[in-house]
Amino acid sequence: MLRILIAEDNTRIARSLMEKLELFEDLKVKGWELNGSTLLNHLERNSGVEVVLMDINMPVLNGIETTREVKRLYPHIKVIMSTVFDEEHYIFEAILAGANGYLLKDERPEKLYDSIREVMDGGAPMSSSVARKALNMIRYQREHYSQPAEEYNLTRRETEILEQLATGINYNQIAENLYISSGTVRKHIENIYQKLQVHNKMEAVQLALKNRLI
Amino acid sequence: MLRILIAEDNTRIARSLMEKLELFEDLKVKGWELNGSTLLNHLERNSGVEVVLMDINMPVLNGIETTREVKRLYPHIKVIMSTVFDEEHYIFEAILAGANGYLLKDERPEKLYDSIREVMDGGAPMSSSVARKALNMIRYQREHYSQPAEEYNLTRRETEILEQLATGINYNQIAENLYISSGTVRKHIENIYQKLQVHNKMEAVQLALKNRLI
């Protein structure tokens, strides 16, 4: 029998969660708290809780901060974020705070149940869109630790042009910024493409960012 | 009916996979290849495959390299790694190569089926131990996610288009990759510009990267 605690300030959502959980006889909802602060109080009194379903957007003490505290004070308790937000920022912060899983609110009861079983088993259940974003975080972090920049021998002027190019302005504006003609800008870009072996702005800028040319 | 291709050099494991998949009547295993090279040949001849189940440890061309190629040549094909290795290194490389999911070989048929449905739906299914390691990867290299991403409400399709845009390919190629007309691509991009309040590719991509929309 697994003991679960819910942190959720929205009554309707909390009820919906409890209804879903009550479908499974080996789960027991030990309580429902309206914010992070009362949740922490609850945990202080009561040591039996094994899983917390945590909303992110709560008054007084939000879900991220609360998760950090729960994990600091009771590392054995599993925390599953259950929220309507699937924005990268929230996901990232929740993961850093130590959340074990991250579900969106509209999951089916079975998925919710499986997820609870999964965290108890050392896993990390995530809603599919959340998982996709998590993978993207990993993909993009790598870009910053990229390999020793290759040698492309851009001139100072070319690098300058490339930097301007990366901002999304057009040739005329670059020309104005650098007090040269747009024809010259084009010529420089032609040379840049040649050196980088690319054929358009986007490729040039992405390669430049990857290799720390700009 | 979803068409699936298996890349696996171990006969026993391949058979086991096929047995599991055959339990579901809306899945169709289109073939089984013994290494990455023959898999690529298969895909070249046959355009109907939607999902590839990819082993990591194959002779001639391994699963990571093969995934990179599959994703480069056929971005619409979903790749799920299916392997005995749950080491961080493999997971990390597979994610960078563009894998959509990462399962361990001993998953139950239902989990395998759900995972296939999940990738088709834009998700990122992972075995629980893999997901946990993925989260750890994020935890131990943070800094870049400091500022809150703004809310732009891009649809899934728009995000997909934006990702393609960032690679520097043109509208026609994006259209081919996604099996839609270039007119539709243009319309999506128009909508993206509207939502992001920008007026060209470069601005859109830079804003997207900055706000982790892609």
Place this chain on the structure above:
DNA sequence: AGCCTCATACGCTATTTGTCCTATATTTTA
């Protein structure tokens, strides 16, 4: 049943970009 959003598709026009070309003055370097 009616109202949304999303994804799809097409037409038209103007602007921007990419790839050729040539040409000259200045700066760097061998």
Place this chain on the structure above:
DNA sequence: TAAAATATAGGACAAATAGCGTATGAGGCT
């Protein structure tokens, strides 16, 4: 000092992009 590299400038043409319009079917929500 001579040669090479760099920075400047512009012509011509094709391709790609951006901004506008309209329209339709599918699916979700009220």
